[in-house]
Amino acid sequence: MRKQRDRLQWALSALFLVTLIGSSSLDPAVCPAGEFPVKSSRDVRLMKAKVRAAQFLSKATFGPTQESIDSLARRISEIGFKRATSQWIDQQFDLQPTSHEAVARDIIHVDGREPNTQSIGVSLYRYQAWWHIALTSEDQLRQRVAWALSQIFVIGDSGTGFNNDDKRSIGGGRETITDWLGMSDYYDMLSEGIDGTYRELLEDVTYHPCMGDWLSSRGNRKANISAGRFPDENYAREIMQLFSVGLYHMHQDGRLKIDENGNLIPTYDNEQIKELGRLFTGFKYKHYSRNDFYVPRNFGEPMEIHVAEHDNNLNYSEDPNAPASKTVFGTVLPPLPSAVTQADVKAEIGAGLDAIANHPNVAPFICRLLIQRMVKSNPSRAYLRRVTRIFNDNGRGVRGDLKAVVKAILTDPELYRGHRVVRRRNPTRVDVIVRGTEYSRLREPILRTTSLIRAMRPTTNYAAGYMMLSNGVGGEFGQMPFRSPSVFNFYLPDYQPPGDLIGHTPSRRNPYDSLYAPEFQILNGVTANKMLNRFRVWAYRRYVQYGMRKGTCRITFHLEPELELAKDLANLDEILRRFDLWLCNGSMSEATKTSIKNAIASEPSASNVERLEVILNAVVLSPDCAVEQ
Template sequence: MGATREQIARVQQLGYAGWITEQMAMPRSQSRWDYLVAKKLNGAESKNTEAGHDAAFWRKMVVSPDTLRQRVTLALSEILVASLSGFNASWSNFSSAAHMDLLETHAFGNYRTLLQHVSLSAPMGEYLTYRGNVKFNPATGSLPDENYAREVMQLFTIGLVQLNNDGTPKLNGGLQQETYTLDDITGLARVFTGWNYDMAGADNNSPEYKRRPMIVAANRHETGAKNFLGSSIAAGTDGLTSLTRALDTIFAHPNVGPFIGRQLIQRLVCSNPSPAYVARVSAVFNSDNNGVKGNLAKVVSAILLDTEARSASRLSDLNFGKLREPVLRFTAWARAFKASSATDAWAIGNTSDPATRLGQSPGRSGTVFNFFRPGYVPPNSAIANARMVAPEFQITNESTVVGYINYMQTVVSKGVGDVKADYSALLPMADVADTLVDELNLVLVAGQLAPATTNLIRGGIDSMPKGTNAARLNRIYAALVLVLASPEFIVQK
């Protein structure tokens, strides 16, 4: 999410494991939902708007002190996707906030518990269209909506093909094996019938029902047997019991550990983890110190403390690392230089436009498949020739590269909306290019700027006037933009 000098010193003081433990123990800051309420956006006049959505999301990403929780929440939001663009009912801003707050609540909890809450949540019911889903109608032939049944398996738990614990596909006669069939989707879809908002004592002129778990209407729920993934839920089983048993069955599948573990590694560390790295993380996912499956706190710790994540030898490994996604380039700048919003409006707005902004905006994925797919391969590239993946390159092209630089040039020098950085610590360094660039190299790039890049930036800054605060600020702006544009910053190692 970005680091300050103080955070770097804290990690040095506590060590990696100590810092992670401290971060996980931090209390949560004000929720996105409560921010919207505090801004009085829960009145009927706001129910068909997106008011406050972007501010609530950016505020958390930029200033919440529990930076690790925010980073893991973002990662989970790119696996268990529910996006503002897919909320078609009233209070879409509160639906999006409720979903993200739910992920944040369980970011260091148990993945099975998280699945239960997500599956019962009104926002997910809206987004993947099983809210209001009804049982088979023999008179019309209409079948239950299969959307969530498909995506909870394909995207949230087991994926499309059978996996070994190291994330590699299981082969039978040299061929990959599917995890489920159309019959499994059809059988599982029967579980997700009859679910709808809990409107008891509520009305749609207040968003409160959007953060209540959905309830099931027995007369709309499929009462027949539900068969999927080699298991069966008996006819007559009530809706909540059916849903719980279905998720238990899915969660027991051996794919969940490697499928989710590998994606979390991709989001947090590198795009192409070795099978051995995935296997180590899968082992922790499948059983923590107490034999519990799905302990996300242990999984995140295992990911971040693994030798493949921590070894300095990886810095020279051309196959290691990941492209830093645009929103994290922004937060790296904002957090490093303590960006703040004097009015608490956080008027950064929607940054989705690839030509003029970041080409990505938190909570605004275009589809349930996230901004980018975990298996994306840039066509006609050295990455493709090496049989590697590079997920974030799916939103990287000529427009986004130029758009990002142009946007950040303005952000760095003028801020965005009411959000402005504090460069006071850099001003005493600005007259000496070496000192200024070395500081930016440390805080933004972890000291990884190549000598050629460093010399190029220093040369540019040395050519600029100095000696006054106005000149010093211009040198700071130029140095920042050049560092933020450098491949060593954009590729995270």
């Protein structure tokens, strides 16, 4: 049976793989998806709530569990979707943030090592900590939003010194954190920054030494005309293009503005880049006793300003008649005094960040990116308008309140409009109807992985209950936390797969008159095949296992109830409904389920274990699971 099972699974896998890779040229029309039989009207209400809960949790966490679905569904059935999810969001944000740096240190100590233990690849504990937090932390919403923010304010571990296992004295009896922990510190900054505003987070990002090294603002010197030296403009360019306003002026509903000739209107030009290049000068590592510009690396504290290397508007200019000030998006920054202090420079930089954060493009630009990372690839004009309204004013006069923005994103009706959940009779059941292209997105490989593991009632054999995967997963899936190949993230927000969407024209609700599918940029024949193989191994073993820095971590799936059900072919529907709800949010089509059931039934001598393994793998690999509605 093992060979027969393998042939069966490979046939299903090949079918699903071809369907998924070819889906960039297919437009799934509104069509029936899951069917969930119920016995009474009360059960109808609860079943609808379960589908809604699963759909919500797949976007607000690293994957729903049976317990989390049941808990939220009960609350939804009692007080309604928006009130229940709003309460859930508030409860999540009240939880203490889980620190990546602290968890990494704890795992190291469990292994009997130190953060600066040499020659063991100690920096890889950074990834182990990330996986454990994503898979197990209580503050799931905060961590999921931090993951989204990390794909906007991007840094990657190819930066100078990011993987070093050294620390050093920085005066005053103080030592730095070990270099490799700097990226964990940066991630924690994003996580904790959710409690504040976009403007506050933008400043934290600007002063963080990892960003300083990644985009070369740390060590950025003022110009020396005679020596032919001008400020580095790397951070100046990316803070506008990627972290705030984007390339072109936008309406608040996401539509791009055009001039009288029908051309897009750029948000900035080369002169604006130069002005910001001058603004972001003088940054250096924090040190407690040395006052020179080139002090030892310190990735654990915000950068400080070396006044002598900050452009003071007085000692150079390509135009000798230029004003002794800097201008950011039309805002003339306050002139610096003749005797400049560090406080003066920070005030000038703060004024420049104010001008950036107050640009009208920031709300639609940032809100669109957050919606793409959390809900769907193509938010409608109305969805963007509703969320940007909250970004611009949270109702209490605060701009850029990140918690309020997240709540607006996750409680908006468009989050669940990818599904219609309806009651049917004869027999009584709840049907899920999916609405197709403009309501969907391809799941990121990371989220497919975390969702699978979290749904399987996992336990771990590792000391102190740590649940971890290897950083090698990134080489198989094309995506790994902390390992973005460039500041442009793993994929571009405007990426479109090659080929046409046959028979589909974007609706008027779409702000761009075009459809985008960012995650498809890393889906190709190689990564799809590697994911197929990896998920197949996990499903057949019913565990995930990787070697760690010390020993092996095995994450075991506990599917005993489903194994018992699999003893009887009459229970296949129930198993598929469970996996559909946990892994596909109820969107798996009955046609897909029938294909799986028929394949299983064709081998009546198969054991319950073999049946369950094939079912699990077929569900995980199906387009219904890969494409989130």
